[in-house]
Amino acid sequence: CQFYTACLLSEEDGECFWCLDRGMSVEVERKFVCRSDTETRLKELGAEFVGERSFHDRYFDTEQFTLTLSDTWLRCRGACWELKCPVRVREGEEEEEKGRERGGGGGGRNIKLCTRYREITELSEIVDRVRQVREGGRGRRKEREREGERGRKKEREGGWERQTDSAWLGEFALVQFASFTTVRRSYILQGGVRADLDLVDFGFTVGELEVLVETPEQIPAGAERIAELVEKLGESACNRVPGKMDAYLKQFHPEHYGRLLRAHKLHP
Numbered sequence: 375c376q377f378y379t380a381c382l383l384s385e386e387d388g389e390c391f392w393c394l395d396r397g398m399s400v401e402v403e404r405k406f407v408c409r410s411d412t413e414t415r416l417k418e419l420g421a422e423f424v425g426e427r428s429f430h431d432r433y434f435d436t437e438q439f440t441l442t443l444s445d446t447w448l449r450c451r452g453a454c455w456e457l458k459c460p461v462r463v464r465e466g467e468e469e470e471e472k473g474r475e476r477g478g479g480g481g482g483r484n485i486k487l488c489t490r491y492r493e494i495t496e497l498s499e500i501v502d503r504v505r506q507v508r509e510g511g512r513g514r515r516k517e518r519e520r521e522g523e524r525g526r527k528k529e530r531e532g533g534w535e536r537q538t539d540s541a542w543l544g545e546f547a548l549v550q551f552a553s554f555t556t557v558r559r560s561y562i563l564q565g566g567v568r569a570d571l572d573l574v575d576f577g578f579t580v581g582e583l584e585v586l587v588e589t590p591e592q593i594p595a596g597a598e599r600i601a602e603l604v605e606k607l608g609e610s611a612c613n614r615v616p617g618k619m620d621a622y623l624k625q626f627h628p629e630h631y632g633r634l635l636r637a638h639k640l641h642p
């Protein structure tokens with residue numbers, strides 16, 4: 375598969391289930407340090423305040439950290455399940471990015487610091503994906519077909535939506551490893567870029583710029599736009615900013631944090 379780092383299809387499998395069969399929307403995002411003057415700066419850039427909301431996130435993984443070590447993040451936000459999976463740029467675009475970086479200037483480095491994730495919200499898709507990551511390996515078509523049959527049997531029994539959370543989490547040996555509440559103030563900028571300013575209940579703040587793109591070809595332009603805005607907000611070009619999960623795991627689960635650092639899924 376060309377796009378998803380954790381995609382389990384090999385070339386012989388033909389069409390990619392995740393990339394080609396389904397429409398996709400990818401988040402291109404970058405975190406930035408939220409300072410006392412950030413809201414003023416956003417307004418100066420023409421940002422429009424769209425509101426404040428509060429939400430509670432619970433994150434899940436196996437005891438062996440199977441999902442997060444695959445950069446796959448399963449959470450329950452309020453009552454909704456969400457799964458974030460990484461997206462890889464096409465080889466040509468990757469080269470283009472490296473070229474921009476070699477060419478000097480802050481833009482290339484900024485772009486490199488943007489992350490791209492696909493967010494899945496359909497529970498049956500989430501369960502399929504979790505199963506694939508749990509089982510691991512590429513091109514295990516026969517096994518996936520058998521699993522698909524088991525999944526379809528479950529569907530006939532009423533679907534994953536009808537199972538209790540603890541039933542399906544138990545099926546994959548998933549346990550909660552993080553839980554926190556965020557107060558988020560959101561702004562919209564030109565070009566559909568969203569700026570979220572998060573204050574978390576364990577005393578951490580972070581900003582995030584995000585744009586949704588519909589095709590992989592749109593990823594570099596989205597990243598470029600975010601890079602420009604980050605610079606206008608006064609952020610250093612090579613500043614990697616820790617997110618809520620970095621801060622949470624560092625503070626509350628240093629062993630899990632260390633494993634993710636060593637696997638380069640989080641960065642110091």
Ligand SMILES: Cc1ncc(C[n+]2csc(CCOP(=O)(O)OP(=O)(O)OP(=O)(O)O)c2C)c(N)n1
Pocket residue numbers: 404405447458489491582584617618619620639640641
């Ligand atoms: C810069 C960066 N961010 C996240 C990761 C990986 N990661 C760690 S936790 C995690 C899941 C949470 O993602 P995040 O963007 O931090 O969530 P949130 O701030 O709540 O935004 P929302 O989903 O509401 O838009 C990911 C993808 C990474 N490797 N690098």
